[in-house]
Amino acid sequence: MKTLLEDRIHHGLAHCPICTHTVPAELDLKGKYARVAAGQKCPRCRSSLEVAAVIQIPEAA
Ligand SMILES: [Zn+2]
Numbered sequence: 001m002k003t004l005l006e007d008r009i010h011h012g013l014a015h016c017p018i019c020t021h022t023v024p025a026e027l028d029l030k031g032k033y034a035r036v037a038a039g040q041k042c043p044r045c046r047s048s049l050e051v052a053a054v055i056q057i058p059e060a061a
Helices: 003-009
Strands: 009-015 021-031 033-036 053-056
Touching: 003 009, 003 021, 003 033, 009 033, 033 053
Parallel strands: none
Antiparallel strands: 009 021, 009 053, 021 033
């Protein structure tokens, strides 16, 4: 059984401010806006992505 938390997680893109690359990230969709899901790290520089800006939100139409 899926939880409500899992239902909010979608794969999108985030912009890492440390290495300035756009990297894939799991996004936590809350209402009309998205945040990078907690606890993720940039696959390039291993910095926390919690401060990264969301670039692409899936099913944003
Ligand atoms: Zn990075």
